[in-house]
Amino acid sequence: MYVAQFNISIERESLDHPRMKDFVERLEPVNAEADVWDGFVWRLHDDTGNATDIRAFDDQRIIFNLSVWKSVETLKNFVYQSSHRAMLKRRLDWFERIVEPSYVLWWVDESERPSVEEAKSRLKQLQEHGPSSSVFTFDTVPVPDSSDA
Template sequence: MHAPHTNWQLAEVNIARLKAPAGDPLVAPFIDALERVNTIAERIDGFIWRYTDDSGNATDTQVATDPLVIFNASTWRDAQALETFVWGTIHKQFYHRRAEWFEALGSMHFAMWWVPPGTYVTPADAMARLAHLDAHGPSDTAFGWADVPGATRWHAKRCAPLTAAE
């Protein structure tokens, strides 16, 4: 999906259900790396903003009745900047290891949409976008990587077998 205006920014939301509470050793490698991964995101050319709560991340924000569901939202200059972070940094290693820390959700867990510059994504809006994508499929309201023209890193990394280095 193309931005409706040339200066609009890409918003994204990602939720996941931890296999154990944040203090549990099972999920400690993920929880312990959050600050480092978020710092890398903030240094990527094209990063605009990320939602944070009192935890310094967004792990204290409850967006579902299940307290093990964690939330992340951010805005980016464009899809290429987000794709660079997701697939061109250490983040991709955490993506490939997600089955160690997270349970599969029965609904959409990731969505993107275009916003005017200066927009700060609220958890309520982000969750509504996820629900819309889940119920209606991709549209201007919410879409996924498959709907982004030129999202080559996503396609290559998602479809490629893992190597020993990953």
């Protein structure tokens, strides 16, 4: 079993606004680092190499990331031990505070590449019902079961 992750952010300004310049400039290097990180499998992106132009919510300020990793541990290592960590520290410079869960993890088969619609559904499930064996966070990881994917 692999783990899928989906996270959302709500832009304070459009990506072409000067306030967002540092975020936009750091995005490509962080994505490139993720692509070669131990345990990385796949991430949704367009022809530019990122997903910021893919809009999947009624609120056009919402951007997201959807990826698959070999384990929760390898994903967590990337999130907190790579250059991504510096971006996390500055997220409130660029994005609104979200009080409900803004990311979700779930188990997937090794060959699975989840759709945006599935990811949105998983996040909604976590937001409405809390963590379970089918949707979770870094703090609530269940033991994988082959029936969870």
